[in-house]
Amino acid sequence: MSDAVDKRTDRPLSGIALVLAAVCCFGVLDTTTKTVISAVPLFMALWVRYIIQAILSTVLLWPARRAALWRTDNPRLQMLRGGLLLTSSLFAFASLAFLPVGEFTAIVMITPLVITLIANRWLKETVSPLRWLLVWGGFGGALLIIRPGSAHFHWGWLLPLCCVAANTWFQLLTSRLARTDDAATTHFYTGWVGTLLATLALPFVWTTIPDDTVWMRMALMGCAAALGHFCLSMAYTRAPAATLTPYLYGQIGSAVLLGWLVLHHVPDHLGLVGMLIIAVCGGSGAWLSAREARQTALRTSAPPP
DSSP, X not given: OOOOOOOOOOOHHHHHHHHHHHHHHHHHHHHHHHHHTTTSOHHHHHHXXXXXXXXXXXXXXXXXXXXXXXXXXXXXXXXXXXXXXXHHHHHHHHHHTTSOHHHHHHHHTTHHHHHHHHHHHTSOOOOOHHHHHHHHHHHHHHXXXXXXXSTTOOGGGGHHHHHHHHHHHHHHHHHHHTTTSOHHHHHHHHHHHHHHHHXXXXXXXOOOOOOHHHHHHHHHHHXXXXXXXXXXXXXXXXXXXXXXXXXHTHHHHHHHHHHHHHHOOOOOHHHHHHHHHHHHHHHHHHHHHHXXXXXXXXXHHSOOO
């Protein structure tokens, strides 16, 4: 088998713009989900979210790409990625049934810090003392939001941590597949794998919804998910993950703003401090990764003495 060809190009500004568009879409997705999940069974809402993404992906991408859309060198990884995103979405929907949007989003954003732990533990990558400080600082911010042992805490705060676990492996596979597979192909598989898996539960949860506004909100939910994940997949083809990751933390601000505008929820002072700590630690960690990547590139490209 021939060596994989890295299809990623170096267009950082375009990648950053796509990431910012994605985090805005994800803010809309989570806020809309919060309003839908109280009126619709969880798996039914999940199925609608995925079937819309799958149909939109096919309608928009098939005319230009035809059969090339589903051709991949990594079918197992594509199916695994789709399953991981469905699992992450399942925990996210369950979390939003209990938790405010902003706080949930901030906890999920510790995912890059967890990736650092995985890189150290299983990939044997060296982690500097400063990076360790940022990792534990981010976890400290999450504890300020969750506050275990206090009257503020309940079991629903554990659900975002399950979402983080699934999202960690999803992000690792996203970056891996961006080296060899077209972003449109990855987006196509993600939608249909999630749809097929969610369909298995649909006969057991389907219910009649007479309110047209609920259907409209679910349609918005699906469109926001489809557009957000497509923008994110395209971003990874234009710039390395180390360059893009700091801008993902804009999702915290998007979630807090939409939670205030739509749901009239404002996080308390400790929650806001925890969110700020997570954003600063996560963004700083990503900046360190980008700097280290540039230094490595300079060393490897320098001529021998």
